[in-house]
Amino acid sequence: MSLASVLPLEAASPAYICPFDQACSYLEAAAKELRLDRGIIEILSHPRKVVTVSVPVKLDSGEIQVVAGHRVQHSDVLGPYKGGIRYHPAVTLREVSALAMLMTWKCALLGIPYGGAKGGIAIDPKRYSVGELERISRRYISELIKDIGPSVDIPAPDMGTSAREMAWMMDTYSVNVGHAVPGVVTGKPLSVGGSRGREMATGRGAMIIVREALADQGKSLAGVRVAIQGFGNVGSAAAELLYEAGAKIIAVSNSAGGVFSQDGLDIPKLKAYAAENRKSIVGYPQAVAISNADLLTLPCDVLIPAALENQITEENANQVQAQIVAEAANGPVTLEASLSLEARGVTVLPDILANAGGVVVSYLEWVQGLSYLFWDEERVNREMEHLMVQAYHQVIQQSKKRQVSLRLAAYTLGVGRVAQALTDRGLYP
Ligand SMILES: NC(=O)C1=CN([C@@H]2O[C@H](COP(=O)(O)OP(=O)(O)OC[C@H]3O[C@@H](n4cnc5c(N)ncnc54)[C@H](OP(=O)(O)O)[C@@H]3O)[C@@H](O)[C@H]2O)C=CC1
Numbered sequence: 001m002s003l004a005s006v007l008p009l010e011a012a013s014p015a016y017i018c019p020f021d022q023a024c025s026y027l028e029a030a031a032k033e034l035r036l037d038r039g040i041i042e043i044l045s046h047p048r049k050v051v052t053v054s055v056p057v058k059l060d061s062g063e064i065q066v067v068a069g070h071r072v073q074h075s076d077v078l079g080p081y082k083g084g085i086r087y088h089p090a091v092t093l094r095e096v097s098a099l100a101m102l103m104t105w106k107c108a109l110l111g112i113p114y115g116g117a118k119g120g121i122a123i124d125p126k127r128y129s130v131g132e133l134e135r136i137s138r139r140y141i142s143e144l145i146k147d148i149g150p151s152v153d154i155p156a157p158d159m160g161t162s163a164r165e166m167a168w169m170m171d172t173y174s175v176n177v178g179h180a181v182p183g184v185v186t187g188k189p190l191s192v193g194g195s196r197g198r199e200m201a202t203g204r205g206a207m208i209i210v211r212e213a214l215a216d217q218g219k220s221l222a223g224v225r226v227a228i229q230g231f232g233n234v235g236s237a238a239a240e241l242l243y244e245a246g247a248k249i250i251a252v253s254n255s256a257g258g259v260f261s262q263d264g265l266d267i268p269k270l271k272a273y274a275a276e277n278r279k280s281i282v283g284y285p286q287a288v289a290i291s292n293a294d295l296l297t298l299p300c301d302v303l304i305p306a307a308l309e310n311q312i313t314e315e316n317a318n319q320v321q322a323q324i325v326a327e328a329a330n331g332p333v334t335l336e337a338s339l340s341l342e343a344r345g346v347t348v349l350p351d352i353l354a355n356a357g358g359v360v361v362s363y364l365e366w367v368q369g370l371s372y373l374f375w376d377e378e379r380v381n382r383e384m385e386h387l388m389v390q391a392y393h394q395v396i397q398q399s400k401k402r403q404v405s406l407r408l409a410a411y412t413l414g415v416g417r418v419a420q421a422l423t424d425r426g427l428y429p
């Protein structure tokens with residue numbers, strides 16, 4: 001039985017690519033390669049717990065609106081559930097379920113003692129005031145109070161959320177239980193027990209993985225031409241760090257479109273422009289305007305999709321000109337597109353590896369909080385880099401040993417570790 005029979009069907013256009021079906025296909029492929037028992041696959045293809053809550057919010061106008069909030073806990077075989085909370089209009093239960101499953105494999109691949117979860121609310125945060133977002137965040141977490149906790153399920157930021165929302169959530173949880181519980185969320189501001197380095201962590205992790213992949217091809221970051229889709233937390237941090245390392249960032253984009261410069265964008269100037277223009281990069285004077293679709297097919301060495309799922313599909317995969325595609329977003333390349341890119345010799349660095357820097361520093365934040373001892377940024381970055389480089393080499397080794405793609409190598413490692421723990425714990429009926 002697949003989850004399709006458990007999750008309600010959501011509005012589907014003919015072009016709809018179900019993220020949960022994609023996630024299950026990856027699981028199936030890894031399980032086949034590992035010759036896993038059907039019973040184990042059955043367990044792992046179902047989230048352990050799916051919670052949907054109604055979140056009533058009083059808008060500034062006085063009107064009451066009710067939005068749906070989800071939290072999907074895929075697996076806690078290796079430790080507490082872990083994963084971000086997304087605020088985006090396209091959030092669906094199937095998407096959140098897929099992202100929760102990816103978190104399970106990501107944490108296992110990186111060797112951090114967590115399971116996988118994800119949360120989401122189908123709102124466009126740009127359409128709400130700060131006060132409304134605070135009320136939504138607090139009510140959502142109040143509704144989930146019995147399902148989360150520092151040793152149960154630890155949320156973190158994802159698209160549309162940041163340290164600000166994590167502080168509200170930490171406060172709401174703490175007030176509910178009667179004492180401060182910083183460990184209930186990660187990605188918090190430093191003032192309430194956040195970790196140095198968390199804000200840049202996902203982008204930094206992506207930069208490290210790209211650097212390692214280039215090194216394997218006898219190249220360095222210096223002078224490499226990079227295009228980045230998405231200029232939010234992940235995309236802008238990756239752009240900044242790659243720029244500092246000497247790469248030429250020739251294009252970046254956000255939901256409104258992109259900017260391109262043949263000679264490379266001045267990323268600090270572009271960030272300053274975005275800060276002055278309510279995060280918008282559109283209209284940046286020292287570049288040419290391009291569309292998101294154009295960005296993906298630019299001639300460049302490295303393409304970093306750092307926004308939404310399903311951006312590179314069967315439709316445009318054969319137009320991608322980059323030699324390396326680093327999935328800083330979750331699920332930006334579909335299964336079919338991945339196969340098509342790999343068949344052309346393009347290196348696809350899979351999401352559960354390329355964007356794991358965020359959850360690794362979340363783990364380091366949690367460890368620091370639990371031990372009441374906070375590190376300087378240099379130490380946080382060093383510990384993160386160690387885990388990222390180690391995972392990268394494990395994936396490369398696995399890929400060579402099994403003669404499979406990097407994605408399948410990463411999945412076999414993640415899925416294999418969870419399956420092993422499941423069997424050792426005796427949870428396999
Ligand atoms: N934050 C984290 O620590 C982690 C995030 N990720 C993944 O990285 C991705 C990005 O997350 P994050 O940077 O945190 O999110 P943010 O909300 O900070 O930024 C998202 C960026 O994507 C842009 N965007 C949205 N829709 C589109 C579109 N249709 N085309 C092009 N760009 C678009 C946004 O543009 P605009 O500002 O105009 O809306 C914004 O620039 C997600 O897939 C997330 O799951 C993975 C691991 C950890």
Ligand SMILES: O=C(O)CCC(=O)C(=O)O
Pocket residue numbers: 082083084085103106154155156157158186187330355356358359360362
């Ligand atoms: O930092 C975390 O705990 C989770 C980050 C996340 O949601 C992700 O890696 O997709």
